[in-house]
Amino acid sequence: MKRLKDALLLSEQGYKDLKKAIGACTLTNLSMMLPFCVTVMIFRELLEGITEGSTDTSAIWKLWIFGIVSAVAVFLCAKNDYRKTYIASYKESNKTRERLAEHLCGMPMSFFNTRDLTEITSNMMSDCSAMESMLSSTIPPLIADIISSAVMCVMLAFFDIRLALCVFITIPLAFIIIIASKSKQKKLFRSQNDIKLEASARIQEYLEGVKIIKACGVSGKRHEALDRTLRALKDMSVKTELAIGVFISGASMILQSGIGITIFAGCALLLSGKVELLTLLMFLLMATRIYGPILAVLGQLSTLMHLDVVTDRMRSLMIADEMGGTEKTDGGNIEVIDARFGYNDEEVIHGVSFKVEKESVTALVGPSGSGKSTMSKLIARFWDVNGGCIRFGGKDIKNISPSSLMEHMSFVFQDVTLFNDTIFNNIKMGRESASDEEVYAAAKAAFCDEFVSKLPHGYETVIGENGGTLSGGERQRISIARALLKDAEIIILDEATASLDPENELFVQQAIARLVENKTVIMIAHRLRTVADADNIIVFDGGRIAEQGTHRQLMEKGGIYRRMYELQMNAS
């Protein structure tokens, strides 16, 4: 039972509820024995009637009344277990979903950049749904069946051990088959699951790339990558189902052959007078009924194994490390000391050191892939450095709690994430405690008024999935309004590389100018002219700092910066 709790990642309450649900189901199963007992007792009266020549009808009527009472009992038990199992399972999966979501909140920023978002979401949703149905309609009845079958075994053995053996001899055999096939099944499920995830990712890709797919005329089956995975999924599914079908069918055949055995042996015993007719009848009756629940157990054993795979994935998500650090920070200078970092084994930042003075403008420039973006994300602690350290106000940021660190930083990145909510709420993201006036003021300062006023519901307009209805410049202005509202002392600015139409561009630029006033600015710049007035320009190349200084110093030096600058001047 304890293992069940771990296997299903249940909470304490959930575990308790599950136990209660199992208890309720067992009770229902046992209550079903009441009609059976009444039936057998009526048999007895009827058989006595044959031997004695007349039937005691009043005894039967009494049994009948008892039968009515027991039918009501069955109803009450069934209702009780129905409620218990469903309420318990949905409450529990509610909790699991919340727990997963809560856990995700604690994950480092990098987690969301490196992980496949499809997989994360799939983990949260479909795995929980699978668990939900496990907890409601599979596990409690299943375990209840096991318990009540065992109870019946004992009861029957008490009546007649020989016949009980006949009925039950096939059960271990059937289970041996299923258990022997367990590893094979698990393997099949695993590969099926892998293909499912792959197909899921391919479908996502297909949906995202639909324009190109259309333009290149590779839709539907002609999109080979999707077609291949869907085919593979089809084949794998058939294979899995078949293999499981063979095992289950074999096992259930063996199991049910107990009926034949009971008839053979029972009649032989009856003839030799070693067993009474009523007992034999009872066993025959039993043989027609007992295998049903056990078959259900057999059939769902494989599903139970599937559950392992399902929770495996959730478990690996749950144990992924949350970011550490508890200290608070009051801000200050930023110092990068011999920082080293690699995404996987491959190091991309090779010992970088520099200083960012409070309220200065620092530009990070360099070719793409030179490490400038990575460096800015290290400062924001999307990842922790592998070597060296980054100090913020004198404290190693590894020791600063991520939320305290975030309070001091604002980001304006090029990929703006907007939520399917009103524009007002999207801006309010920046600071929860902001008053409505402050939100409007920030919006105005970021030149959002200009386009919001044209929308049908103004600031109350709901923007669709990731703000699809807004232009790039408008989305950027919303994100700048957010940052303005937040008013953090450090602004990390990934210069919006996306070029906007000239008016939009001017708006965004003016909004940024307001945002960076009197702030510590770290700016990843693509247009070198933009940062020509920066206090310090750090030129990255190949994960190292190639040179740094002011624009004038770097131009005089005649290094990589100067070459880039000139190339860009010529181009425009």
Next chain:
Amino acid sequence: MEKKQKDMKPKTGLARCLEIASDRQPMVILSAVLSSLAAVASFIPYLAIYGVIKEILSVYPKLDLLDTHRIMLMAWTALGGILLNIVMYFLAILFSHLAAFGTIYELKTAFAKHLTQIPLGYHMNIGSGKLRKIMEDNIDSIEGFIAHQFPDFTASVTAPIVMVVILLAINIKLGLISLAGIVLAFVAEFIGYGSKDMKHNMEQYQNALESMNNASVEFVRGMPVIKAFGRERSSFAKLKKAIADYTDWVLKFSLGWQNCMPAFTAIINNIYLLLIPVGLIIMRSDSGKGFLMDFIFYLLFTPAAAGVMNKIMYVSESFMQVNGSVERMDEVMNIRELSDTRKDIKLSSCDIEFRNVSFSYDEDQQKVLDNVSFKIKEGSLTAVVGRSGSGKSTIANLISRFYDTDSGQVLIGGHDIKDIGVSSLMEQVSFVYQDIFLFRMSIADNISLGKKDASREQIIEAAKLAHCHEFIKDLPDGYDTVIGSSGIHLSGGERQRISIARAILKDAPIVVLDEATAFSDPENEYLIKQSFRSLMKGKTVIMIAHRLGSIKDADNILVMNNGVVAEQGTHDELIGKGGRYKTMWESYEESMQWKVGGAAV
């Protein structure tokens, strides 16, 4: 298959599900027949046991008269029945799964194809989360239907019929009473189904499930921002509410059955209670052994009815769910595809003309293009500029036939593009979009996406022209490097150049360029510019331009404003005119001078 779906009146429920599987009808029917036979066979053990009891009672209490030979026969019959039941059921399931997985495979590909043939706006409106859910969960639930529920359904229809026949054949009075009990059980259960509340709850539950799905997608996707603004709590609260809503509705929906289901269970397991009074009354007049045996048979047999009927219950419950799934799928499947004449028209010229074109993305929204007319000469470079939302990207979307015009015509070489087969049109036009999308395939496959039969040499040639060759050959597996595999990081500029190589390889006479808006580092910028030059050489080009700097040399510049062509001409002409373009140009020049931390704006 798609064709059929469009011509026929939309069906619902079972009929629609069977229609979906119609390509695999023989297998579906075979599985239904086998499954029914298996259900029939499942009664054999009961009859055998009845036979045994009958043999015994007929001699009882003088057991030495028992015909052991017959008893043995009964025992073997019981075993044979079990064997038959299982083998046939196994075969039924085998066939049904083959049919089911085949069908959902076809459905998924048909759905995927359909998605590319409906106007693209639906993708934005419906949202990729929902589309994905349809393609995975909803269509998968059809698998369950064909593979399990349909054979189970036929079995659960056959079984009661056989059961009723057996019930009535052995003793008609007792049989009728048992039937009455079964009917009673169903009445108790169906009280639940019929109710309006139930339907409402079911809908709400499906909706809540969907909202929860969307909320969690957004939660995960938005996490970087959520963290950046320390908004974990409120964002979490939002998701939490969606989860709680779902739990509420799913519970309401499930608990709607909290009386019906147990009532069914209680009645179906206690039918003998109806038999007893009747049996006792009959026995008063007929106390023969024959009736007693019948009576015992019914006591034995009616509990078996529970199992048979339980299956029906389960099947009918899942029917409702699969029905919802199919409806969701059909909602999308029924969106009219853009017409496709499939005509292969070879264009004699590549002149492009917009003739009085009006277009809006949504019927009730304002027009994005309002009676727009312009001409593009073969071999010329036309740039389209304007604010975002001015309709310039729409022009590209209409030429690609991602949408059809509301009124007016788009003509290429004198042909209305609606008359040109889609694949034929796509052969004549290359597109480079600003949202670059590379598939998780090898780089070579990504480049040759538009020209499947391209040789490796041609691919490399195109890559060279797009200045990709340099970085591709340095990748671990060169052209066979799979995009997105670990350790492979391509910069935006590199990805862009791969997409340009794709268009170069395709070598279509018309090129529609939705200029990539993203700036790359100077080196990359330069290379992209060079690649564009290779791509545009000798082609008719429409360039949706975001940077005015790159279009100074265009043969014609269309300046879009609020859905109309505000002005057109060459750069010099437009500057001379002193209109909108001139204002834009000045803004552009000013924005190019902007500096952070420098003199404020």
